[in-house]
Amino acid sequence: MDKLIIAGKEFSSRLFLGTGKFDSNDLMENSIIASGTEMVTVAMKRIDLDNTEDDMLRHINHSHIQLLPNTSGVRDADEAVFAAMMAREAFGTNWLKLEIHPDPRHLLPDSIETLKATEKLVKLGFVVLPYCQADPVLCKQLEEAGAATVMPLGAPIGTNKGLQTREFLKIIIEQANVPVVVDAGIGAPSHAAEAMELGASAVLVNTAIAVAGDPVAMAKAFRKSVEAGRMAYQAGLGSTSFTAQASSPLTAFLNI
Amino acid sequence: MFSEELEKISWEQTTHDIYSKTDADVRRALAKDRLDVEDFKALISPAAEPYLEVMAQLSRKYTMERFGKTISMFIPLYITNSCTNSCIYCGFNHNNPMARTILTEEEIVNEYKAIKKLAPFENLLLVTGENPAAAGVKYIGKALDLAKPYFSNLQIEVMPLKAEEYAELVDHGLNGVICFQETYNKANYNIYHPRGMKSKFEWRLNGFDRMGQAGVHKIGMGVLIGLEEWRTDVTMMAHHLRYLQKTYWKTKYSVNFPRMRPSESGFQPNVVMTDRQLAQLTFAMRIFDHDVDISYSTREAPQVRDNMATLGVTTMSAESKTEPGGYYTYPQALEQFHVSDERTASEVDTALRKLGREPVYKDWDQCFDFRQN
Numbered sequence: 197m198d199k200l201i202i203a204g205k206e207f208s209s210r211l212f213l214g215t216g217k218f219d220s221n222d223l224m225e226n227s228i229i230a231s232g233t234e235m236v237t238v239a240m241k242r243i244d245l246d247n248t249e250d251d252m253l254r255h256i257n258h259s260h261i262q263l264l265p266n267t268s269g270v271r272d273a274d275e276a277v278f279a280a281m282m283a284r285e286a287f288g289t290n291w292l293k294l295e296i297h298p299d300p301r302h303l304l305p306d307s308i309e310t311l312k313a314t315e316k317l318v319k320l321g322f323v324v325l326p327y328c329q330a331d332p333v334l335c336k337q338l339e340e341a342g343a344a345t346v347m348p349l350g351a352p353i354g355t356n357k358g359l360q361t362r363e364f365l366k367i368i369i370e371q372a373n374v375p376v377v378v379d380a381g382i383g384a385p386s387h388a389a390e391a392m393e394l395g396a397s398a399v400l401v402n403t404a405i406a407v408a409g410d411p412v413a414m415a416k417a418f419r420k421s422v423e424a425g426r427m428a429y430q431a432g433l434g435s436t437s438f439t440a441q442a443s444s445p446l447t448a449f450l451n452i
Numbered sequence: 453m454f455s456e457e458l459e460k461i462s463w464e465q466t467t468h469d470i471y472s473k474t475d476a477d478v479r480r481a482l483a484k485d486r487l488d489v490e491d492f493k494a495l496i497s498p499a500a501e502p503y504l505e506v507m508a509q510l511s512r513k514y515t516m517e518r519f520g521k522t523i524s525m526f527i528p529l530y531i532t533n534s535c536t537n538s539c540i541y542c543g544f545n546h547n548n549p550m551a552r553t554i555l556t557e558e559e560i561v562n563e564y565k566a567i568k569k570l571a572p573f574e575n576l577l578l579v580t581g582e583n584p585a586a587a588g589v590k591y592i593g594k595a596l597d598l599a600k601p602y603f604s605n606l607q608i609e610v611m612p613l614k615a616e617e618y619a620e621l622v623d624h625g626l627n628g629v630i631c632f633q634e635t636y637n638k639a640n641y642n643i644y645h646p647r648g649m650k651s652k653f654e655w656r657l658n659g660f661d662r663m664g665q666a667g668v669h670k671i672g673m674g675v676l677i678g679l680e681e682w683r684t685d686v687t688m689m690a691h692h693l694r695y696l697q698k699t700y701w702k703t704k705y706s707v708n709f710p711r712m713r714p715s716e717s718g719f720q721p722n723v724v725m726t727d728r729q730l731a732q733l734t735f736a737m738r739i740f741d742h743d744v745d746i747s748y749s750t751r752e753a754p755q756v757r758d759n760m761a762t763l764g765v766t767t768m769s770a771e772s773k774t775e776p777g778g779y780y781t782y783p784q785a786l787e788q789f790h791v792s793d794e795r796t797a798s799e800v801d802t803a804l805r806k807l808g809r810e811p812v813y814k815d816w817d818q819c820f821d822f823r824q825n
Contacts, residue, residue, distance in 0.1 A: 336701045366486055373698055432490075434476075438483040438506070446508040449759040450728045 197426050200397055202375055203291075203323040203344040205262065207234045210392065211422045212264070212377065213415075214402025215256060216242070223411055225255035231415035237264040237293045237400065240283045253287075264325065266293035272306070273313035280317055292317065293347070294326040303353045307334050311341060318342030327379050330361035335368045335376075346372065347400065349380035350391065354403045356383020359390055369395045385414075385421030392425025393433060453658045454695050461691060463637055466493075467684045473497035482506060487740045492690045495736035496683050504728065507735035511764040514742040522812045523804055524745070524767045526575035526607070527797070529563055530776040531555045531595055533786050535581025537648030539634075541678070543715035543774075543788045544581045546648065550716065550786040553776045554587050560595050564602040566780035570771050571797035574814035576603040577630065577769070579788075582611035582649055589617045596624040605816035607670070611649060612659030618666035625821055629663050630672030631656070632708065636688030637680040644679055660692065664700030671696065671703050672747065677730075678712030678721030686733060690740060706745035706767060709733055713751050713789040727756055731763070738764040750791040757793055758803050768811075770800035 200207040212235040218224035228236055236256050244250045256263060265283035270276045273296065280292050294317065296310050297303040305328050317324045323344045328334055330348035338346050348368055351357035358381060359365060369376050375397035382388050388399045401418055408414035473494040481491035482503065494500060495507065532554040535544040555563065567573055578595055580587055596606050607628035608621065618629065633656060635641055641653045650656065663671050673693060675685045686709060693705055711730065712721045725733075730752075737746055747767035748757050757768060773779055775787035793800070804811045 370486055371698055371701060432480070434480060438479070438510075445505055446512065446763060447504050447728075447731060449755065450504070450731055 197423055198430070200375060202325075207262070207398075208232075209234045209419070209422075210398040210426055211388070211418055212237065212379075212398055212400040213405065214400060215239070215252070216402055217406035218411065221252055221255040224252075224406070227405055227411045227415040228256065228258075228261070230412045230419070231405070232419045234260055235262045235264055235398075237266045239268040240265045240279060240286065241269040243286070262291060263287055263289055264291050264293045265289065266295050266327075268295045268297075268303075270296055271298040271309075272296065273309040273316065276309070276313040277316050277320070280313075280320070280322055284322070290321055291323045292325065294324050305329055305349070307331060310334075311337055314338050314341045314343050325377070330364040330368060332364060332367040332371060336371060339372065339374050343374060345375040345377050345397070347377045347379040350378050350387065351381025351383075353380040355381055356404055357381050358383055358387040359394075362394070365391070365396070366394060385417045388418055389421040389425035389428070392422055393428050395429055398422075453661050454692055455654045455657050457691065457695055458636065458638070458657065458688065461688065463639070463684060463688075466687055467681055469493055470497050470683045470687065473499045475499055478503055482510065482739070489687065489690050489694065489740075492736060492740040493683075493687055495739060496686060496733055500732065500736070501728075504732055504735070507732065507739060508763050511735035511738040512762065514738050515764050515766065518743045519766045521808060522810050523761055523765070524575065524815060525571070525573065525797075525801075525811045525813050526577050526605075526767065526769050527567055527570070527573045528577040528579050528609070528749075528769055528772050528774070529560075529567065530579045530774060530778065530788065531560055531563075531591075532580045532583065532587045533776050533788065534583040534586055535648070537582050537645065537650040539645050539650060539717075541644060541676070541712060541715065541717050541719040541721075543717055543786060545717050548716055548786070553782060553785050554583075554591075555777055555781065557594065557598060559777055559781045560598055562780045563777060564599060568602055570779070571801060572813045573797070574603050574816070575605040575607070577607045577609055579608075579774075580610045584611065584649075589613060589620060593621055593624040596621060596626055600625050600818065604814055604818055607672070609672075612656050613662065615662040615665045618663050618668055622666060622668060625818065626668070627816060627821070628670030628672065628704075629668050630674070630706070630708070631659055631663075632674030632676055632710070633657060633689070633692070634674075634676040635679045635685055636675070636692070637685065640680060660696055661699070664696060664703055667702075669704060670706065670745075671700075672706040672708060672745075674708035674710060676712060677709055677725045678723060680722070682709075682723055682725050682729070682733070686737075690737075693741065693744065704745070706747050707737060708747045708749070709737075710749060710751050713792065715789040716786065730756070731760065734760060734764045750793040751789065753792040754795055754800075754803070757800075758807060761804055761809055762807055768800070768804075770795070771797040 209232045213233045267279045296306045325345045327347045335346040351360040377398045378391040378396045379400040470493045477494040478500045481494045534552040609630040750772045775785035
């Protein structure tokens, strides 16, 4: 599989993992390893920032993994910037998954605050990966603000409903000059493969692995589906059949 | 800048790829709803020729979805044929000894008034040669100022400018810029464009980036069919279009593939594109990009224009004069090329309506140009 490059850094895996909702840190760690992921996001609100030996963090830190702190819990751009500074200090990385969801029910991203925060954080030297609506205009604006990727949602977070935003994702992928990572809503390996077949650069999965009957086996399944989807995209998918309509010839005038 | 992107694309390899496309490649492209440049290559390749009817159906369907049954009408006005370039196919070639004209302000206004009597044109295209010392940005800006009382949408087709010069003209009410790269074949470009500023391939090529940077609303692109292998040339334009759409995403784009017409230059086209091939290319472009404007000028014959108006073309000129002052002041001046469609604007209007198409003259208003207010 070809390498994914974000902000100049190479990744061999196109599967990013979230770390919430697992029933134990051991299971989370085993799932991370089994998935082959090299990018793992962690909610800074979950970590004891004063304790470098925090148990959860200890299970995530591996040399091949880029830690991606996320701002889950913040409600506006100012809170996000503050949280980002804290995260940079605590985790020793300027990589950041920007998440701003003022709505505690569906955790839907606030487009206006996300754009504002991206502009500020890029100026502060962060590598910003914003979680956002599958809004093609917003994605171009985030790109222009300096976002390292865009991370549009496939469906409301945690719903496992797959690519409900498919038509918009297609436009986003076609227009993007930065990697497009489909985040949220991917509930099954087939959804991940579908996103990759559409040309997404990567997918981020959490709930579907964390709450599976066997998270480690599910992590392996996602690994394979992401690789398969990417390979299929690169190979050029075969045609679904098109149907020509019977009608009076439109091009007869060319035979004169 | 696009010149860096074009460096990465081999002309020879692209030509080879196009002629290697198979039936399966064509069928795959036809089945997709979002096509990439590889698909476009398949659709313009000889392998797609048996699918012309299917392509026409698809092209008509996508055009109907995005544009409905309208054809956007514009009229060009050449305000000068003075030119320091020596493009070997062009009537305005500096070496051509014919007398040159630079319209005065009064003459320009007379032309505007004469145009308004032909049809209710609101979309004006001002055209010049390239002689910045005699007819530069100030002159063009003045012509735009003078046009405002008569037209609501102002476009120019002039020499490539600096970004700040485009921005200056936007302040004079400029809405769109058309510029034809003519050919993307860098190796042979200077055979056709041996001297003057137009001989600078990159300056012209990167002009589109400068338009985008200046915030021009609408950018028109074009390959002159008759210079180089047309399939390769339009593929490069497809790459260019995608690049511009991704970079200057707030701009609207139009494409042109004018077939070379006879001119005072006497140049004979190196390649001839048949009507069938023009139709194939037009359908391919529409299937590749559902919302790009496809423009046919009066270079094309009435029968081709009328038929294609229902199958993919969305913008047309009518009753165009390609000599400066041709509508009123100097009807016999040196023209850039001879037109094929010599019908009056009202005849074209009637023909389009008979085909079930509405010619649209006004689809912009100056009140949207807040920068000048």
